[in-house]
Amino acid sequence: MKTADQLLVKQINKMIVLNTIYKKRPVSRAEIAKITGLNKSTVSALVDELLVEELVLETGIGESQGGRKPVNLSINQEVGHIIGIDLGVNYILSVMTNFAGEIIWEKRIDCQAAYSSSPAQRIAELELLIREAMQQAPPTVRGIIGIGIGVPGIVNYEQGLILSAPNLGWENIGLRSIIEQQFGVPVFIDNEANAGAIGEKWFGAGKRADDLLYVSAGTGVGAGIIINNELYRGAKGLAGEIGHMTVSLDGFPCSCGNTGCWEEYSSEKALFRYLKKYRDIRTLTIFDVVKEALAGDAVAREAFQYVGKYLGIGVANLINAFNPQLVIIGNSLPLVGDFLMDELKQEAAKRCFAARYFSIPILSSQLNMHACAMGAAALVISRLYASPVS
Ligand SMILES: [Zn+2]
Structure with a gap:
């Protein structure tokens, strides 16, 4: 014995x-x-x-x-499949991967803005997408091994509970138990920036780094912190909520209730606020603005530069605090490329104390808009690697 x-x-x-x-x-x-x-x-x-x-x-x-x-x-890549979900503010992206993390199916659906749909409606859309993914899975020994979900909010990882997702308008939603009851497979829920960090560490730009920061710059801003190859969650799992660090004393009001939060200056919200001075933004998506900037539109470029500057300020603060090997900028804003990244890097270099002594690469995400969904899949895969006896 x-x-x-x-x-x-x-x-x-x-x-x-x-x-x-x-x-x-x-x-x-x-x-x-x-x-x-x-x-x-x-x-x-x-x-x-x-x-x-x-x-x-x-x-x-x-x-x-x-x-x-x-x-x-x-x-054995084909032993089973994993479903990774990026539950965005106005979209849901689902990927299905094999055991090696290769995507074999994916689908993105646009959703109504969070304020005009209830959590129940959004969860129904999520369940429909998961059911569709399951139907697409080829037969394997273990079938669907698990479902990982990245959400834009504060999560109790152990309990699979979304404590607060201000940009979705969600409070205290036990998403794990809802999805586990519905589908009968293990479900893992994490904050979208944590999932993005894990995605880049397992499959993307961070494979070789032991200490890295992943900054998710999309509708909001958050960070996933990897220290010594492990995700750092903090005492109660709330580490990385850096979108809500104050950068302006009397700044714009934020969805979290504070004012002058970093994400009010460095997210899609800030980009659209800038553009609003020049044009009607009601039907514009972030992808439209990326396209405009790449096609040479001066105002769209300026808007990205404005946001890039503020992103650089926060990134400099983060580098000073964590001394990472690498910073990866992910989610929608870096899709525009150099207009944002050049400004960001310049500002970070100017303001970062640690960067005077050694260079710290700041890269845009390799997985792009897939980082969160792939990281959510990695939550499941990594759990399997951690306890392969089932
Ligand atoms: Zn805030």
């Missing part, structure tokens, strides 16, 4: 082996032992279990390093 500690050690070792196969695939048992420092017989026993569970596959014969040719291992 094994003690609880021995079982825990075994589980951790198994996670390490699975993770190594995921990152280094194709890889042999001997190589895994070398990379992880685990002894060869431990690796072999754990790989045997993973093979029985169909989480990994033998994928052929590798090069001999002297002696017998090794058998290569890879993860």
Whole structure:
């Protein structure tokens, strides 16, 4: 009989082996032992279990390093599928990925502005989209493994509870239990910027960074903070609400109840407020303004530069606070490219104390508008890698 500690050690070792196969695939048992420092017989026993569970596959014969040719291992991408959702303020994006995080289906729907639809209506739209994704899933051993959802608000991650999503007008919504009851698979809910950070770390611009900040600049502004390869949630899970740090003493009122919040100057809200002085914005979407700027429209470019400057101010503050290896700017605003990013980088360089001593790359997101949905899928995948015994 094994003690609880021995079982825990075994589980951790198994996670390490699975993770190594995921990152280094194709890889042999001997190589895994070398990379992880685990002894060869431990690796072999754990790989045997993973093979029985169909989480990994033998994928052929590798090069001999002297002696017998090794058998290569890879993860079984088709063991099941994961649904990742980006629940936006005026859209819902759903992706379905395989176990390796490759998108095999996706759909984006536009929704009515949050103030003109109730939470129940929005949840009904979400359920419809999840049902459609499930219908598209090819048959696999495990079917749908789980659903991850990124939401624009403050989340109690452990309880799957949305505490407050001011831009959606939601308070205290137990979204995890609603979706789990409906679909009978594990559901993980996280803040959209946290999901974006995890998405970039697993699949995008942050793969090689141990410490990174992901700044989501869209309808609102938030940050996902990764420290030493782990998402930093803070004492109660509310870390990263930097859109609501005060940057102006007597500034614009914010949906959170405060005034002068950073996101009032550095989000789509600020962009449209700027444009409103020059044109009718009622039917304009952020994608229209991106197109206008790229086509040479001077006012649209100025609007992005204005917002970029303010983004740079906040990014400089964040770099001073966290000293990250890398800052990634995601969500809708960086879609316009250099008009925003150049201004942002210049302002950050000017104001950042830490950047005087070493350069800190500020990149735009590699996953673009998929970062949150892919990160939501990674919430499910990472949980599976953390406890592959089910
Ligand atoms: Zn605020």
